[in-house]
Amino acid sequence: MISITETIAVPSPRTRVWEVVSSPADVVSCIAGAELGEEHEDGSFDGTLVVKFGAVRVRFGARVHLELDEDGYAGRLTARGKDGQAATRFTAEAAFRVVEDGTGSKVAMDGEITLTGKLTSLIEAGAGVVVSRMTKDFSARLVELCAGPAEPAAPGAETAPAARPEPAAPATLVARIRAWWAALWSRRSERTSQGGTA
Amino acid sequence: MKAYEAMAEAFVKEGTTDVFGMMGDANMHWMDALAERGVRLYEVRHEGSGLGMADGWARAAGRPGVVTTTSGPGVSQLATSMLCASRAGTPLVAFCGETAWGDEGAVQYLDQRRFAAAIECGFVHLSKADQAEEAVQRAFYLARTENRPIMLSAPFDVQTQDFEPGDYVPSHELLPRGRTLPDPSRIEAARELIEGSKRIVIIAGRGARRAGAGEEILELQARTGALLATTLQAKNWLCDRTEFHVGLSGLFGSKPAQELLQEADCVIAVGASLNHYTTEHGYLYPEARYVQIDSAPNVVMGNGRVADCYVQADAVTALTELNQVLAGTRIEGFHTDETRSRLTDWLEAPVDYVHEPGRIDPREAIKVLDAAMPPEFDLVLGSGHQTDFGTMLFQRSRQVTSNYGMFGAIGQAPLLTIGQIVATGRPAFVVEGDASFLMHLPEFETACRYGLPLLVVVMNDEGLGAEYHKLGAKGLTQDLAIIPNPELGGVARALGGGGATVRSAAELQAAVAEYVADPRPFVIDVRITREVLSVPYRRLWYGEDV
Structure with missing residues (x-):
């Protein structure tokens, strides 16, 4: 089992941060290698996540549930899935809460990931390190995304509004950065689907 | 004739x-009866060590090795080495004496049948003298056909009873001869799968190496633009014959190897079981379809599945037919x-070696060894953290034996090497850790006694390297794994061999040159730094993309 206990300082108002962390598409856009899939009637949705353990790239698919407490600025995310070889299963649970912190906010996360199956012998303790690295990466992206204005969902998210505009000539710095991420993600997705080496 | 004489004759x-x-x-x-018949007896210092040597002998000779013990305590010493041989699929026969038949009160009594089951070897019992030949034949037949160790347990009172010899038929004459031909429909299916692939x-x-299928593999590789990878058991084979040799498939593969292999859309396995080490449980080939050529009736791969196209056949025959049906095929692929x-x-990227006074970077030590040891000197890879360096970094084409994954016991590799040298008559070097070598140190004296070019x-690193680094990864006290030891070059000389303790690349080169000039029992104690973590450990314990 891998535990995640993290408090992320975000220099943005709580309402803006909540807007992001309560949007599956935005949250997914903050996780490198993640893509959002189909949304189901019960409000859950499919997601995929490509993780590199050492040089080996593993694609996980999951059914994700997100419960939100709008008034309390809190939520709970649960995911259950398996990898592309169907040799490893995982469950993940994470509770999060957005609190005010001076002029900014803090996102407190507390979660656990449990891996069972073949992969566990392959990655030993390295999995915890990989998750820790991904958490840091997520934090940086979250801060970056919250710093921008509210926008349609992130690139690569299939449930994002169909009318999501392709920024022809991004005007602001934030928009340019997001456009760059969009292009990068697009390439990653293509290459991964070919068993590629991105 | 006595039963023991008939058994010796049968062996x-x-x-x-x-x-x-x-x-x-x-x-x-x-x-005694064996010696009279000209069989060479190698008296060792521990029965388990003898079994390790018989294991090495069998792997090199390609036929059953033989170890012997007395009853009870002699048998119980076999445990660890027997498990290693069993996991390695080594055919061998352990001739074990037994206390007088039925005397369970004897001081050396052991229920050897139950013990054999626990240590994963087959069991044949000599219950009556008139079964002497039959028991030997059965033990060897099982060893050859099941590819595993068999204990032939013989009560000493039964051994000394009279026996009327018959016409002994050796077990190898009971085995089918000739090559297994592939089913033509399977060859056609393989052709379709290969022609529909790009990488x-x-x-x-x-298995491919034993079958001598090198030329056929190279022809198929040229036709299909394939990368050639090997399993650990065939490390470096054919690496001097193609520039598209990617090295090992698995955790010990280089970073470019692991990246390239994940691009494959087709894997053709020849004489390789594709266990979970080779395919990393299938994760190394996420998009690939599999063609597998093997002499076994069926193989379940390390990902729990069977190949998309399984061809049961002798490797040379199957590849010859496959090359014929692919005669018009040319795929650029990876070429x-x-x-x-x-x-x-x-390979050419500069390495930033760690400089610690009096200690060598293990990567530099392997580089020196690989360059200085002539390719006709066989290599055996040992155990522990240190073996990761050699497993990844030895690059020259030579006969390489690895004991990795065979029960995970340390200390076996020098024993395997001794047996291998006896079987081949060729000099060989084993790269082993200090704890492993010291575990069976007395057997270096055995090598000296028989004048083996070992x-x-x-x-x-004066410690348990694997544990040292795992303790570090877990935030525990690393010093607990440090175990100082004396200069082993001097110890080797005291035991009757040659030896040197080296603390620099230049000293290592000089010591290797001394051995190469006059191959004999020799120990080079290479003092290495503990500051370098192997690539597999960096991947496993720290998730590094290296």
Whole structure:
């Protein structure tokens, strides 16, 4: 089992941060290698996540549930899935809460990931390190995304509004950065689907 | 004739020329009878070590090795080495004496049948003297057909009873001869699968090497633009024959190898079981379809599945037919300048060696050894953290034996090397850790006694290297794994061999040159730094993309 206990300082108002962390598409856009899939009637949705353990790239698919407490600025995310070889299963649970912190906010996360199956012998303790690295990466992206204005969902998210505009000539710095991420993600997705080496 | 004499005679007819072990009351008659028949007896210092040597002998000779013990305590010493041989699929026969039949009160009594089951070997019992020949034949037949160790347990009172010899038929005459031909429909299915692929990887395993299928593999590789990878058991095979040799498939593969292999859309395995080490449970080939050529009736791969196209056949025959049906096929595949660069850049990149006074960077030590040891000197890879360096970094084409994954016991590799040298007559060097070498140190004296051209390179970090680094990864006290030891070069000289303790690359080169000039029992104690973590450990414990 891998535990995640993290408090992320975000220099943005709580309402803006909540807007992001309560949007599956935005949250997914903050996780490198993640893509959002189909949304189901019960409000859950499919997601995929490509993780590199050492040089080996593993694609996980999951059914994700997100419960939100709008008034309390809190939520709970649960995911259950398996990898592309169907040799490893995982469950993940994470509770999060957005609190005010001076002029900014803090996102407190507390979660656990449990891996069972073949992969566990392959990655030993390295999995915890990989998750820790991904958490840091997520934090940086979250801060970056919250710093921008509210926008349609992130690139690569299939449930994002169909009318999501392709920024022809991004005007602001934030928009340019997001456009760059969009292009990068697009390439990653293509290459991964070919068993590629991105 | 006595039963023990008939059994000795039968062993000779089975092809036994060398026997490792230790004498006691319950096997001395049989050993005496073997000696009379010209069989060479290698007296060792521990029965388990003798079994390790018989294991190495069998792997090199390609036929059953033989170890012997007396009853009870002689047998119980076999445990760890027997498990290693069993996991390695080594055919061997352990001739074990037994206390008098039915005397369970005897001081050396052991329920050897139950013990054999626990240590994963087959069991044949000599219950009556008139079964003497039959028991030997059955033990060898099982060893050959099941590819595993068999304990032939013989009460000493039964051994000394009279026996009327018959016409002994050696077990190898009971085996089918000729090659297994592939089903033509399977060859056709393989052709279709291969022609529909663009990025092919051929994985050659121990079976392909034993079958002598090298030329056929290279022809198929040229036709299909394939990368050639090997399993650990065939490490470096054919690496001097193609520039598109990617090295090992698995955790010990280089970073470019692991990246390239994940691009494969087709894997052709030849004489390789594709166990979970080779395919990393299938994760190394996420998009690939599999063609598998093997002589076994069926193989379940390390990902829990069977190949998309399984061809049961002798490797040479199947590949010859496959090359014929693919005669018009030319796939560029991986055979591009870009792939060539990715494979060579990794090797040519400068390495920032760790400089610690009086200690060598293990990567530099392996580089020196690989360059200085002539290719006709066989290599055996040992155990522990240190073996990761050699497993990844030895690059020259030579006969390589690895004991990785065979029960995970330390200390076995020098024993395997001794047995291998006895079988081949060729000099060999083993690269082993200090704890492993010291575990069976007395057997270096055995090598000296028989004048074997054995070089033991001790990668000496004065500790349990694997545990040292795992303790670090877990935030525990690393010093608990440090175990100082004396200079082992001097220890080797005291035991009757040659030896040197080296603390620099230049000293290592000089010591290797001394051994190469006059191959004899020799130990080079290479003092290595503990500051370098191996690539597999960096991947496993820290998730590094290296």
